[in-house]
Amino acid sequence: MPDRTCLIAESCSDSAFDSLDRTEWCPIIAVGDSLSDAPDWADAVVPDRKAAELIEARVNASPNAARVIVGLLRALPRLSLANGLEMESLAYGVLQGSGEFQSWLAGRGPVAPSGPPGLVNTERQEGVLAIQLDRPLADNAIDRPMRDGLAEAFELAVLDQTIERIMLTGAGRSFSLGAELSEFGTTRDPALAHAIRQQTLPAHWAARCGDRMEVFVQGACVGAGLEIAAFAKRIVAGPRAWFQLPELAMGLLPGAGGCVSLTRRIGRHRTAELILSGRRLNAREALAWGLVDEISADNGGADEA
Numbered sequence: 001m002p003d004r005t006c007l008i009a010e011s012c013s014d015s016a017f018d019s020l021d022r023t024e025w026c027p028i029i030a031v032g033d034s035l036s037d038a039p040d041w042a043d044a045v046v047p048d049r050k051a052a053e054l055i056e057a058r059v060n061a062s063p064n065a066a067r068v069i070v071g072l073l074r075a076l077p078r079l080s081l082a083n084g085l086e087m088e089s090l091a092y093g094v095l096q097g098s099g100e101f102q103s104w105l106a107g108r109g110p111v112a113p114s115g116p117p118g119l120v121n122t123e124r125q126e127g128v129l130a131i132q133l134d135r136p137l138a139d140n141a142i143d144r145p146m147r148d149g150l151a152e153a154f155e156l157a158v159l160d161q162t163i164e165r166i167m168l169t170g171a172g173r174s175f176s177l178g179a180e181l182s183e184f185g186t187t188r189d190p191a192l193a194h195a196i197r198q199q200t201l202p203a204h205w206a207a208r209c210g211d212r213m214e215v216f217v218q219g220a221c222v223g224a225g226l227e228i229a230a231f232a233k234r235i236v237a238g239p240r241a242w243f244q245l246p247e248l249a250m251g252l253l254p255g256a257g258g259c260v261s262l263t264r265r266i267g268r269h270r271t272a273e274l275i276l277s278g279r280r281l282n283a284r285e286a287l288a289w290g291l292v293d294e295i296s297a298d299n300g301g302a303d304e305a
Helices: 047-060 061-077 081-096 099-108 144-159 190-200 203-212 222-229 258-266 268-277 283-289
Strands: 007-009 028-031 044-046 119-125 130-134 167-172 213-217 220-222 234-237 242-244
Touching: 028 047, 044 047, 044 268, 047 061, 047 242, 047 268, 061 081, 061 099, 061 130, 061 268, 081 099, 081 190, 081 258, 099 203, 119 144, 144 190, 144 203, 167 203, 167 222, 203 213, 203 222, 203 258, 220 222, 222 258, 242 268, 258 268, 258 283
Parallel strands: 007 028, 028 044, 130 167, 167 213, 213 234, 220 242
Antiparallel strands: 119 130
16 A cells, blocks of 8 residues: 655755656645746645645545546646546546545435436527526536536537537526535446446536537536536636535545546646645635636626525
8 A cells, every 4th residue: 555645845846856756646735836836746736834734634534536636637638638538537437436435425324315306408599508507406416417408408519510609507596516416326336337427428518619608607616517617718707606626525536527627727736736625716716716717796697696
């Protein structure tokens, strides 16, 4: 078993890390003022030692998942979108069979669905396709019907090039709380789960029409909701929007396309920090990171309580 779960460099210029063996797969966190001088050997750059130690504590709780995450993120910049999504799914499948995820499932116990089945509403007006997540009583947690509805809507946009603009919103107070928690662990065979994702994951289609997509985010934008939104060319956030990727605490990685979409939107170092820290970003922080493009009270027709 590996004996190190995390390495912390006191600065981005720490020469001791320049010759680091690249088979060292544990997360490497550097302390630095900005990402402009982020070294290749670092997985994330944080502003101070306290932030690094908070990541270290979370990594120590799920060390195997953290190793898989940073290994994937290191490889993604060299891969195409399609290959990246396939590698993300394979890595997710590895973690589905891990002891860390099984422990999380056992500790969670049985969970009832967070609300009635969801809907994805679509409306076409000339060259504009409006897509709405419609499960407000569950804060738009994405269940299987919604997953399939999103895949169908994005597939339509890919196949119909007369659709010039795609507008994605969420009904109610939240854009999306992520994937429906009661559905986690329902497919126990990782290889079968990978095959299902390859056929049904909305990200495969969202990645191909993201250059025409605008997303309007209010309230929570978490997990799978953030992963899908990050494929968009433009994201507009409401003033009270917030963003989070909580998967590491479950022994998993963002498996709805987010490792790919976020790496391309905010870079490998920021993506690793967001995943490994599990921290919430408010709208202003998300704007500074480049995760969103604008903060506006005009939320594209979504309802922000």
